[in-house]
Amino acid sequence: MDLSTLVQTQKEYYHSGKTRALPIRLLQLELLYKGIQKYEEELFAALRQDLNKSDLEAYTTEIGYALKEISFARKHLADWMKPEKVKTPVTHAGSAGYIVPEPYGVTLIIAPWNYPFQLAIAPLVGAIAAGNTAVIKPSELTPNVSKVMAAMLGELFDPAYIAAVEGGVEASAGLLEQPFDHIFFTGSVAVGKIVMAAAAKRLTPVTLELGGKSPCIVHHDANLRLAARRIVWGKFLNAGQTCVAPDYLYVHRSVREKLLIYMKEEIQTRYGARPVENRDYVRIVSERHFGRLASFLANGEVLAGGGSDTERLIIEPTLLGGITWEDPVMAEEIFGPILPVLEYENLDDVISVIVQHPKPLAFYLFTESAKVKRDVIERVPFGGGCVNDTIYHLATPYLPFGGVGESGMGSYHGEYSFRAFSHYKSVLHQTTKFDMKVRYGTAKNALKYI
Numbered sequence: 245m246d247l248s249t250l251v252q253t254q255k256e257y258y259h260s261g262k263t264r265a266l267p268i269r270l271l272q273l274e275l276l277y278k279g280i281q282k283y284e285e286e287l288f289a290a291l292r293q294d295l296n297k298s299d300l301e302a303y304t305t306e307i308g309y310a311l312k313e314i315s316f317a318r319k320h321l322a323d324w325m326k327p328e329k330v331k332t333p334v335t336h337a338g339s340a341g342y343i344v345p346e347p348y349g350v351t352l353i354i355a356p357w358n359y360p361f362q363l364a365i366a367p368l369v370g371a372i373a374a375g376n377t378a379v380i381k382p383s384e385l386t387p388n389v390s391k392v393m394a395a396m397l398g399e400l401f402d403p404a405y406i407a408a409v410e411g412g413v414e415a416s417a418g419l420l421e422q423p424f425d426h427i428f429f430t431g432s433v434a435v436g437k438i439v440m441a442a443a444a445k446r447l448t449p450v451t452l453e454l455g456g457k458s459p460c461i462v463h464h465d466a467n468l469r470l471a472a473r474r475i476v477w478g479k480f481l482n483a484g485q486t487c488v489a490p491d492y493l494y495v496h497r498s499v500r501e502k503l504l505i506y507m508k509e510e511i512q513t514r515y516g517a518r519p520v521e522n523r524d525y526v527r528i529v530s531e532r533h534f535g536r537l538a539s540f541l542a543n544g545e546v547l548a549g550g551g552s553d554t555e556r557l558i559i560e561p562t563l564l565g566g567i568t569w570e571d572p573v574m575a576e577e578i579f580g581p582i583l584p585v586l587e588y589e590n591l592d593d594v595i596s597v598i599v600q601h602p603k604p605l606a607f608y609l610f611t612e613s614a615k616v617k618r619d620v621i622e623r624v625p626f627g628g629g630c631v632n633d634t635i636y637h638l639a640t641p642y643l644p645f646g647g648v649g650e651s652g653m654g655s656y657h658g659e660y661s662f663r664a665f666s667h668y669k670s671v672l673h674q675t676t677k678f679d680m681k682v683r684y685g686t687a688k689n690a691l692k693y694i
C-alpha cells in the first residue's frame with residue numbers, strides 16, 4: 245500500500261469510531277502486551293544482532309519497560325479518559341464547563357535506533373490509549389528489530405489501525421508529507437528541525453523527543469561511592485547510547501581523585517578488567533558512529549578505558565581528563581561510552597557555563613546539601629533529571645519525560661503519554677432554564693460583570 249493510501253485508510257478507520265471506546269482501547273493494549281510476550285525471544289535475538297544487547301539489558305530497558313507502560317496505561321485509562329469538570333465564573337451562572345480528552349486521529353511515530361523497541365512501543369501505548377490510529381517508522385539502523393516489530397504489529401493489528409513502515413530517510417520523508425493529525429518524533433536535534441518544518445506546512449502538532457549534552461555535577465559534599473556507581477551505570481548502559489546519559493562530568497576539584505578511583509572500580513565491577521572482551525557489552529550501532537566516537541579518544545588524556553575493537557564496533561567505557569570546551573568531544577552530544585571529566589572550584593562558574601549552552605534534555609547533581617540542590621535546580625533549565633542519581637527519572641510513569649528548547653518539546657510516559665496523544669477539548673454546556681439579559685446589554689453594563 246502506498247503511503248498516501250495507508251494514511252487515507254487510517255483516516256477512514258479512525259472516523260468510523262472503532263478506536264474510541266474504553267473496552268476497545270483496553271483490548272488493543274492487551275493484544276499488544278500478549279504480542280510482545282509472544283515475540284520476546286525474537287526481540288532478544290534481534291536486539292543482540294543489532295546492538296549486542298544482553299538479554300538482561302534488553303529486558304530491563306526495552307521489553308520489560310514497554311510491558312510496564314502497557315500495564316500502567318491499562319490500569320489508569322478509565323480515569324484518564326474522564327472529562328474534567330471545571331469551575332465557571334459568575335458571568336457564566338447556570339452553565340457547566342468541562343474538558344474532554346479527544347484523540348488527535350491519525351498519528352505518526354518516528355523512532356530512533358538506540359532503544360529501538362521501547363522508543364517505538366512506549367509512544368504507541370500512548371497513541372492507542374488516547375484512541376488514535378498510528379503509523380510507526382522504526383529506525384533503519386537497527387534492521388532486525390525493525391523487522392521483528394513490523395512482523396509483530398502486522399500480526400496483531402489491521403494496518404488501517406496500526407501499521408509499521410520500515411525504511412530510512414526516504415520512507416520517513418515520504419511519511420512527513422502525509423496529512424497526519426499528530427507527529428511524535430524521537431531522534432536527533434537536526435532531524436527534529438526537519439520534522440518540525442515538515443509539520444509546519446500543515447500546522448500538524450508535534451512532540452519532539454530530542455537529545456543534547458546532559459551535564460552531571462558532583463559537588464564536594466556528595467556521597468562519592470554512590471555517585472561513582474550511579475554515574476557509571478547511567479553513562480555506560482547501552483554503551484552510552486542513551487539520550488539522557490550524562491554527557492560530561494563536572495567534579496569539584498577537592499574530590500576529583502577520589503571519585504575517579506571509585507569510578508574506575510565501578511567500571512571494573514560492571515564490565516571486567518578488559519571490557520573490550522566482555523561479550524555482553526553493547527556495541528556501537530554503526531561504523532560511522534564508531535569512527536566519530538573513536539576520534540574523540542585522542543582528546544585530552546585517557547584516565548580509564550580507551551580500548552576499542554574496530555571489527556566488533558566496541559569502545560570501552562572511557563574517562564577522559566584534561567578536556568576543555570574547545571575539544572571536539574565537547575562540541576556535540578557524545579552518544580557513546582566516553583565521559584569527559586572537567587573540574588571546578590566554584591559552582592557558580594559551572595552554572596554559568598551550562599546556561600550558555602542549549603537547554604539539556606537531562607541534568608544530574610550529586611550533593612548532600614539541600615541549599616545547593618535548591619539553588620542549582622532553580623538556576624539550570626533542563627528537560628528532566630535527578631539529584632543523586634542518573635537516568636532513573638525516566639523510569640517512573642508518574643514523571644513527565646521530555647526536553648525543553650533544543651532538547652525537545654512535549655513530554656510522555658504514564659498519563660503524559662495519553663496527554664501527548666490527546667487534544668483537550670473545552671466545552672461549555674449552557675443552561676436553557678434562564679437567560680442572563682445583562683450579557684446582551686450595553687457595553688457599560690456588561691463590563692461590570694467581567
Ligand code: NAD
Pocket residue numbers: 354355356357358359363381382383384411412413416417430431432433434435436438452453454455456486487488577579605647652
Ligand atoms: P536520527 O534523528 O538520525 O533518526 C531518528 C529517526 O529519524 C530515524 O527513524 C530515521 O530514519 C529518521 N530520519 C533520519 N534522517 C531523517 C530525515 N532527514 N528526514 C526524516 N526522517 C529522518 O536519530 P538517531 O541517530 O536514530 O538517534 C539518536 C538521537 O536521538 C540522539 O540525538 C539522541 O539523544 C536522540 N534520542 C532522544 C531520545 C529522547 O527520548 N529524547 C531518545 C533516544 C534518542
